[in-house]
Amino acid sequence: MATKLVTERLSAWFGKKQVLKDISIAFEERQVTALVGPSGCGKSTFIRCLNRMHELNPGARVEGKAFLDGIDIYGMDPMDVRRKIGMVFQKPNPFPNMSISDNVVAGIKLSGEKSKADLDAIVERTLKSVGLYDEVKDDLRRSGASLSGGQQQRLCIARALAMEPEVILMDEPTSALDPASTSRIEDLIRKLKSEITVIIITHNVGQAARISDKTAFLYLGELIEYNDTKEFFESPKSPITERYITGRFG
Amino acid sequence: MEEPDYLKEINNGISEMYNSIVEIYAMVLSALKEPTAGKTKEICDKTKLVMEQEEAIIDRCVEALIRHQPFAGDLRAVTSAMRISYDLARISRYLSNIVQVIDDVQSGVACAPDVKGLLESGWEMVQESVKSYLSRDPVRAASVIDEDAKIDSGYRKVLSRYRDYAGGGACVLLNGLIARIVERMADHACYISAETVYMVTGSRIGVRAPKCPPDLSSQ
Numbered sequence: 114m115a116t117k118l119v120t121e122r123l124s125a126w127f128g129k130k131q132v133l134k135d136i137s138i139a140f141e142e143r144q145v146t147a148l149v150g151p152s153g154c155g156k157s158t159f160i161r162c163l164n165r166m167h168e169l170n171p172g173a174r175v176e177g178k179a180f181l182d183g184i185d186i187y188g189m190d191p192m193d194v195r196r197k198i199g200m201v202f203q204k205p206n207p208f209p210n211m212s213i214s215d216n217v218v219a220g221i222k223l224s225g226e227k228s229k230a231d232l233d234a235i236v237e238r239t240l241k242s243v244g245l246y247d248e249v250k251d252d253l254r255r256s257g258a259s260l261s262g263g264q265q266q267r268l269c270i271a272r273a274l275a276m277e278p279e280v281i282l283m284d285e286p287t288s289a290l291d292p293a294s295t296s297r298i299e300d301l302i303r304k305l306k307s308e309i310t311v312i313i314i315t316h317n318v319g320q321a322a323r324i325s326d327k328t329a330f331l332y333l334g335e336l337i338e339y340n341d342t343k344e345f346f347e348s349p350k351s352p353i354t355e356r357y358i359t360g361r362f363g
Numbered sequence: 364m365e366e367p368d369y370l371k372e373i374n375n376g377i378s379e380m381y382n383s384i385v386e387i388y389a390m391v392l393s394a395l396k397e398p399t400a401g402k403t404k405e406i407c408d409k410t411k412l413v414m415e416q417e418e419a420i421i422d423r424c425v426e427a428l429i430r431h432q433p434f435a436g437d438l439r440a441v442t443s444a445m446r447i448s449y450d451l452a453r454i455s456r457y458l459s460n461i462v463q464v465i466d467d468v469q470s471g472v473a474c475a476p477d478v479k480g481l482l483e484s485g486w487e488m489v490q491e492s493v494k495s496y497l498s499r500d501p502v503r504a505a506s507v508i509d510e511d512a513k514i515d516s517g518y519r520k521v522l523s524r525y526r527d528y529a530g531g532g533a534c535v536l537l538n539g540l541i542a543r544i545v546e547r548m549a550d551h552a553c554y555i556s557a558e559t560v561y562m563v564t565g566s567r568i569g570v571r572a573p574k575c576p577p578d579l580s581s582q
């Protein structure tokens with residue numbers, strides 16, 4: 114399995130407060146990696162360092178290295194990094210004043226000119242890939258905000274996929290969704306890994322066990338354990354991991 | 364680390380199952396000393412109870428998997444309890460089979476089994492294995508596994524003794540042992556078939572419980 118994304122002793126701060134401590138991890142290509150850990154352990158900050166969103170916060174700072182296919186992310190144009198490493202957030206956030214199709218291609222329109230035919234083809238392809246096309250094809254001019262929560266989240270994933278990212282970061286993408294919508298997103302994540310690398314934050318350890326190939330546990334800003342998911346949930350090496358995933362704390 | 368209540372309940376189930384098997388073992392010892400007529404039914408009924416206890420433990424384990432979705436040590440405890448309950452059920456069947464074999468073979472024949480020492484050593488292993496499980500003691504558990512070679516060696520000694528009998532003793536022994544293995548193999552084929560019926564229809568066929576002789580004591 115090839116390595117897609119690597120961090121070496123990555124640390125992050127908000128002002129003087131250090132929130133990530135020397136995290137070294139290698140994410141494998143076309144695999145789903147779950148990041149788990151109690152609230153405030155640094156999971157969201159960590160993935161925001163991976164697509165250079167952390168530095169957008171006032172007073173935020175990053176040290177250490179992060180490489181995408183061996184190229185230093187912090188030596189690249191941040192916009193280029195964010196195009197290659199897409200992100201889906203916890204709460205579905207379609208642009209409320211845009212139609213479904215405009216939501217999908219919003220990022221593409223910003224990054225360059227494409228013909229209407231090309232854009233229509235991208236809309237159809239990405240909406241199909243997230244299983245939304247048949248549900249909305251009769252009225253793609255509808256507002257994205259008019260969709261159900263689960264549909265909105267799939268629309269946001271389609272928006273991220275439209276940019277043809279190599280890695281997609283997901284920050285608790287199903288925490289605001291009902292069980293049926295969650296199940297559809299989980300199926301989609303499993304499908305996505307045939308083409309891209311997925312890194313997902315989840316508070317639901319059952320979800321991590323269901324959908325990921327590898328799982329990492331972060332605690333107090335440190336990487337405690339990183340292993341194949343089956344091994345991680347069956348025989349964790351660290352007692353802290355064991356206590357967390359068995360619900361003894363967190 | 365404190366275990367959750369559902370694991371404590373599963374442990375209690377294993378403990379109760381073990382206590383039933385202790386009673387069966389006492390009956391086996393008694394059967395080795397004197398004719399067993401009338402005791403086969405009693406032991407068989409007790410073995411049936413162990414099978415029911417096994418079913419109850421597996422049901423609890425399945426429920427625990429559904430309701431609690433355990434991980435790590437908790438998950439290992441549930442899966443191990445399922446396997447251990449099966450092993451205990453098999454041990455109770457073997458003990459019951461000893462009495463049945465004594466009944467079948469000893470009838471009208473003067474034969475005092477001379478494998479009591481081997482039986483006691485094997486039983487000690489069973490006791491230690493269950494105690495190591497209940498106390499979560501891997502060192503004690505490993506020492507049980509170390510003992511197995513002694514039982515294997517004792518078993519081979521018994522075989523060699525009969526093999527050296529004149530007058531075709533080896534052949535009789537061989538036929539008996541092979542027939543026994545075939546009989547067990549066929550039983551397991553029935554268990555697999557019963558599981559298939561359960562899987563498809565949801566109905567249980569009670570093939571795992573021993574076929575007890577009719578109770579003649581009231582006639």
